[in-house]
Amino acid sequence: MLQYRIIPVTPFQQNCSLVWCDQTNKAALVDPGGDVHLLKRAVADVGVELEKILLTHGHLDHVGGTAQLVQELQLPVEGPHKEDAFWINQLPMQCQMMNFPLVQNFTPDRWLEGRDQVSVGKEVLEVRFCPGHTPGHVVFYHAGRKLAFVGDVLFAGSIGRTDFPRGDYDTLVNAIRQQLWPLGDEVQFVPGHGPMSTFGHERKTNPFVADHRFG
16 A cells, blocks of 8 residues: 655745555655755655655745755656646746755656556556646545645645746636546545645635535
């Protein structure tokens, strides 16, 4: 079964997730935004073998540790959707804007599309294309655990910002309702920031995407 540990990183306290297959001990980091020393320590503490990096989108606080991990550990990178090359190519500029130490841009080994699958050991996660916060945002969903890693698409009580370049509010709301809600109310999700929640709870209470707002 898929196991996971959430590791908050960077001054933005972004939720990086270490996920692993308990049959094979193979692991991946979802959105390694920075503080690579903390991420490597978590991998060592759990005692797993890191085999890849999975990215939901191209914002600095979610990908800032990627180039260093690739350089040090020769890991392949999967995701996000190719539309987020727009953001990854601007990583040095993002660092300057956010007053972060300079990080290098990179090219993922595999761009992802909706309905693609990614593997971690023997475990398989389904890819959902959920643009709006960024144009190439994806979500990773594990059916067996009923667990989703949603990046900055959805939060407990809120949704991702859409005031960045190429963000779009209506696109984001539609992606949440069309790509995430059909997975089931019982699905738990790890957001890019803050506490976990369930799709069902957000459908009832989230002021941006609750069902009652849409008749």
